[in-house]
Amino acid sequence: MTSPVDPAESERRLQKATETALRLKALIDAIVDAYYDWDICSGAMECSEQFDKLLGLPPGGLPRTLEAWAALLHPDDHGRVMRLLAASVAQRSNFATEYRLRRSEGSYVDVEDRACILTDESGEPTHLVGTVRDVTQERLAIQALRDTQELYETLFRKAADPALRVDRQGCIIDANRPALELLGLERDRLGFARLADHMVPEAEGEPPVEGGGKRRRDRIEVRVDTPDGVRHLLVSTVPCRVGGQESHVLLGTDVTALKELQAALEASRAELEQKAQALQDTNTALRVLMDQREADRRALDERVAANMRELVLPILERLRRSLASRPERAHVDALTDTLLHVTQTFGPFDESGLPAGAEFTRRETEIAGLVRSGKSTAEIAEALYLAPSTVSFHRRNIRRKLKLHGRDVRLVDRLARQAPEGRSAG
16 A cells, blocks of 8 residues: 655655756757657647747747648758658657758748657657757858868969968978979978978068968068079968968969069169269260360460460561551551451351351451451552442442441441450551
8 A cells, every 4th residue: 555645745846847847948948949849649749939939930920730840841851851750750760950941031041950759658659859950150151161161272272373371380281283393392291391491581581471370471572492593482471270270371473584674674774874974974074175175275365366466466566657658558457457356256256246157258358357447448449459349349248248237337337346455446
């Protein structure tokens, strides 16, 4: 005979079981997005409120039947999921799969469904109890990671230029074929080779990646010694994370031809500067020579003028005085004036006298000298044994060549401006 159950004890056990069930429900609510209990015999399905929220429905918006749940399956998933569900019931095995459910606005959410079969005393399945978790973001993240990996493989493996991956300690952990050929490395030696042993910066500073993964510069020029000679690379450094490992990807562009062209241009520039300097020095020397030549010419002119004044003019002056009463004195005056004029100008007349290019015949020059000395037309005709009309003809030609038009400027006044200092035109 069994002892009667204490009502108070029964109440305590019931309360404890209720508290345990509530704690279990809270745990399930915290772990999973939704859960359900499908009564296999009746087809009824009890769902948590999270299930409605997952599908964007108001509380109780999803009909609690298997048919209502199955109607929300994506058409591409429907047949597979229903076959798996039937097999799980028939075999009394757990149910686990992923599928897509249609939300209230028409989009689909990716879920992970995990459930177990409950049986009665005879082993017949009675319930399917499971949890549903939204895995949409996980799938997107996995797909993004897969796309990133594929992009990395495409860019890294198929790049025509050298590409390296270096860890935080500066060891080369991966390289594409152009990089292996450039550095003379074998793939099975990767992980042991150090970047600093193969690439030397062109400028003073650190290599692209130093120990500890600290990045010095995003771009750097490096030099690589190869069996075919020195190669120059412009290396770009990009931080990345592959397989959970922090590293740097180095993409190199061969700029050897560019460096050689720059060196040739620099040599050409230096040569041009040297030639320009030599030309400038030559021009300077030429200017010095020309200045010296001009100084020598002026010195020669001064010596000629001095000799003329000291040696020739005194003789002509004595001859002039001795012929004071004779017509031949006019010739002496003209000769003296002409010699003084020649020694004063030694070249074309400047702006103070006759213009450059004024060419006179021998007779015109002779008559101009007599006019400058103050002789009249009659005196010139008598001295040169010419007719006065002939002298007048030559005077008109002289005026025309000197561009003297009209009577406002006398010929003697214009020619007198050429009379050397120290001697009158009289």
